[in-house]
Amino acid sequence: MLAYSGAGAAQRSTAAVIGITGSSLGLLATLALPFVSFRPNRIVDGTAATAIEAFGPWGWILTIGWLALGALTLMPLGRFGGLTRGVSASVVLAIGVGASGCAAIDYAATQGSVARTSFSVAFYLSLLGAFLVLYAAAGQTPYRIGRLVIWTAPVLLLATLAASGVLAELGIVREWAFAKATFAREFRRHMAYALGATAGAVALGIPFGILSARDRRAETIVMGALNLGQVFPALAFVGLMMPILGALGDRVALFDAIGISGIGWAPVFIVLLVYALFPITRNTLVAIRQIDPAVLDTARGMGMGRWRSLAEVELPLAFPVVLAGIRIALVQSTAGAIIAAFVGGGGLGTIMFFGLEQTSMDLVLVGVLPIVALALVFDAGLRAVERMAGGSGEAYA
Amino acid sequence: MTAYVPGIRRNTPVVALLATTLAVWTLYTPGVEAVLRFFFPGETRLTYDRSPMLRFLGEHLALVAVGGLIAVALGTVGGLLVMSPLGRPFRDVVLRLANFGQSVPSVAIMALAVPALGYGSRPVLLALVIYSILPVMVNVVAGIESVPQAVIEAGRGMGMTRAERLVQLQLPIAMPIIMTGIRTMLVILVSAATLGAVVGAGGLGVPIMSGIGSFNNAVIAHGAVPAILLALIVDQSL
């Protein structure tokens, strides 16, 4: 992931520029802006504090950490430079998170369990800064295993911190702990929406794509309809689906039996499915069209029939691009499933709404961060599969 | 320079039809009621009557227009910066970050912006801008990269300054691709603006959500239809 960009002077300076921007950002944010905010309870406004104010000596350690990171970016470090810088960035990030956790524990000790310690601007900016350093470091690491280490290090360090219990009093963690059972249930439902809609879109979209590739009229109809569907605003689309499916559910006993009705999971699922059909169908269509006619000609010349040609030649060649379409659909559906909460369909959006109602941004984050994390995981995972299948791992279109 | 902007593929008859339908739907309530009564015979209350639909349409248009203008301005500047010698090291990172921004649902950004910006249209505008900078920027970058190197070389060799090359060569050639980005962005904006109702920004999401909340399909349709029409109009007129 995030390919090695080469060892030339231009690439080295690009990496250095990005790296120094990231570490400067982290340093300045940590020094000058509020890192955490303390609230005695959820309703009152919080008091913001910079890292040094809030963490005492650890605040200084954090600041020096960013300074050191900046120095590392500028020093020539040789073969393992990328790895060193990347891992160092993860360590500095972990220090920030860990110190916040400790400050939260201290604060909760004085205020009781209703107290909330939340991340503030400086934390998010230093997160961005760390990302830039990691990105630059990955660009300088020629071996895939090195890049894997760079990108998994922050996750591992975070997991270690979590396991050690130091994060237990952070606002986000407290809110999640309270809502654990609900969270687990809605998380599962959210995954079901995303994966289900994508799976359905694969089952329908690939045949549609093949059909459209072969028949211009089919292409006009199918792509015309899907283009139209893409334009529909999500909330309006789901809203209209409700009476439509309600009516269908009333009239068709089978639908009623599986639970398709105007309320619940069905309207959201159908809408997500229609949205997901677009990238998959389009990519299948384009991928098949792109195949060198000479290849198809040879296949026919060898005596392959239509179906065999499809199965043994066209689909395998089209596979990487189709996979890219599936990736886009999955990431899209993961973010899009949040809309289920608007119609009582569950999913992580419900948690976000709880947070809004209770003015707890930490609870909102408990709903939103998993969506973002899932999207990133799906994206990175599928890109890796694409690369193995021969694709470039880059987004198509 | 003619008035023709390359990349705009206006479909006038369809747009006219859609716009007329939208106007009628928004302004002529008895007509709307008749239609809704036909489709939803069971409902006692057919329309959202606490405020005229025109007001929601107006709020919606305002959100889309303001958000769109800011996003186009920032997206174009961002795209040009990233293509300039100063910003070139950041090209890949910025595109990747913008890509990541697409996987954060717009509603989430709205919700998170509330503590800082309060309820109302401001968090929605922030979310709209963040969400739609990507299509604009990606297309500005793609558009400029689509200009053949020979053209730039020839332009430079003829004595055009960087600014002259940008205005006379790069932007006109990039325009069709940039317009595609703006069109995509506006459609996304119409959709995202419906969700703004959730943080009190008004717009066509209000009647839709009211209908959902009161299990009234007719009211849902009353709000959903103009939203869909608006999106289609935007899509077909650019």
Add this chain to the structure above:
Amino acid sequence: MIELRGATKRYDATVAVDDVSLTVPDGELTILLGPSGCGKTTLLRTINRMVEIDAGEVLIDGTATTAVPPQELRRHIGYAIQSVGLFPHMTVRRNIATVPRLLGWDAARIDERVSELLSLVGLDPAAYAEKRPNELSGGEAQRIGVARALAADPPVLLMDEPFGALDPINRERLQREFAALHKRLGKTVVFVTHDIEEAVLLGDRIVLMREGRIVQSGSPEELWRGPEHQFVRDFFGDEFGLRILSRHRIADLTPGPAPERALPEVRPDTNLRDALAIMVTESADSVVIRDGDRIIGSLSFCDIVTQVRETT
């Protein structure tokens, strides 16, 4: 007159142009010739500051090219490249009009100039002025590229393998037309190519380069008669003489009396190489020269071979 004094250009560890000193006389077509990577294109581009030299100076008519901003310099130098780089979103007319517009010419003058130039490069203004680049063939595009380079009537024209991307027939046709154009306009042209045939056909003088340095420069005949290095001999090869022959015509030589027997005919403006080719085809050892309805004399194979060395 273009003068380069000790021009040097380095890229990281490689020296693309190595302390090159060269004078390009006014009105002549000077060819920069050499194998790939010899620095000829880089050298060309130092003249209009598309490449900035690390050491040395470049002077045009005695003034250093660094004395004016680069844009200013380039607006008075014609520049035609292999891929032409016609602006795809503009008509042919607006393409050609680019530099005049940058220089602030008025519309009437520009229109007149566009028509003039299209005719000059052999295209009908009425038919071509409003076309778009994507409607043009390779040869047409290249002609318009040349027209565009000449638009503001610059004293100097820089050309980088302009005919390299064309098919052989078009390439030959455009080469001959350009040779005629150059005779007519008398501009100072610096022309980069790696094609020996083209160099010998067009060049008043050839500058042979290798690895960033000039190996030898002179007229094609000078290089043929007095190659200073083995490289020069090897580069031009055994066909050099034949190629030189195509630069000269029957009229340049002194004919002998016309014998009684039947001989193939040539005209005074037939080039010597074609004359030899005719002799081979017709299995004749001489040709007879016809000018209109008179026979002027004859030339034998031996005559041609011996006279060429003396007269050129």
